[in-house]
Amino acid sequence: MYTIKSFVIASLLVGATGFAQDNLVNSLKINASENSKAAFQFTDVVNVENTSIKNQGSSGTCWSYSANSFLESEMIRMGKKPVELSQIFSARNAYVEKGRNYVRMHGATTLGDGGAFHDVINMYKKYGAVPQSVYTGLNYGTDKNKFAEMGALTEAFLKAVVTNPNGELTPNWEKAYAAIIDSYLGQTPKSFDYNGKKYTPESFAKEVVGINADDYVEISSLQEYPYYSKFVLMVPDNWSYDQVYNVKMNELTDIIDNALKTGYTVAWAGDVSEKSFSWKNGVAFVPEKKPEDMTAEEKADLFNGPKKEAVVTEEMRQKAFDNYTTTDDHGMHIVGISKDQNGKEYYIVKNSWGATNDYKGYLYMSKEFAKYKATAILLHKKAVPAAIASKLKV
Structure with a gap:
């Protein structure tokens, strides 16, 4: 069963409702120190161009915001003029596919408005893409996403379907399910005008965005699976049971470093519920002493300037995944590397909670x-270091 942490916090990325995301952001407000920004001196080493900060509102759509931000940076890398892609177009299509999967699995799989990076890539490949200006997902008077009511209705509807009250499913349940989603998010356009030209979502993806989904x-990295092979990442919102490549833990940062230094960005999914993650102060690290063992003074000073870190091992990482202290509760976009005044490197990470923190x-x-x-993590296969790519056969 889920712990309280994983039930209440755990799925901004995975199976989250808007209520869960609001709880997560509010809970992170207490992880802050008074003089943090003045106490850190960050100097950029690499800062790959990226688009403006967005706000996912009260929705568990960080996976779509971060992955679409990643695709926008890919457009820039390819020499294209970036377009703000509709995050909710990706999410809406994933919700339809997730509902079909839920019914196919007789209800024995995840619901909710969370998802994974591969959902955006898979939906792009199947449905195409549209600009955010064409499909905002704001169909009932709100200026930000607010998905809790929609989530409650779609869940109740699908649970009713899988009880199979007629003894045989009708083909109409899919239309009714999609109609609920569309009443909240709006119907997706079959065609639209953009910069004086008419497109379909498929032609817009091909002609304007121009990425190849297969690239x-x-x-990931887990000890329980063979390295340099693929495995199904067993987290609640991998509802499509997609496989990921497995590398050694330290190779994760080797891969991210190589990507950033060669002009690529990286989408990062992981756990941000640690007390050493401060959204307000914009700093995340692994302290030598566990926060629960710190004095009140040490906790108050936790983000006031650089601190010594614990050295993470593969055993620590696997244990945290196994005991639910690492859950896939958020997705963000890594866009650069910066050094503090002591020379230690940090990743510059773009979030989707608006411009509400110190940075x-x-x-x-x-x-x-x-x-x-x-x-x-999600990235272009050419951004993987050659030696690792050879082992992965990508």
């Missing part, structure tokens, strides 16, 4: 935290 790989929507995540708390 992207998801990578206007960005945060600095230590490499120890990134590899310790990651559940998976």
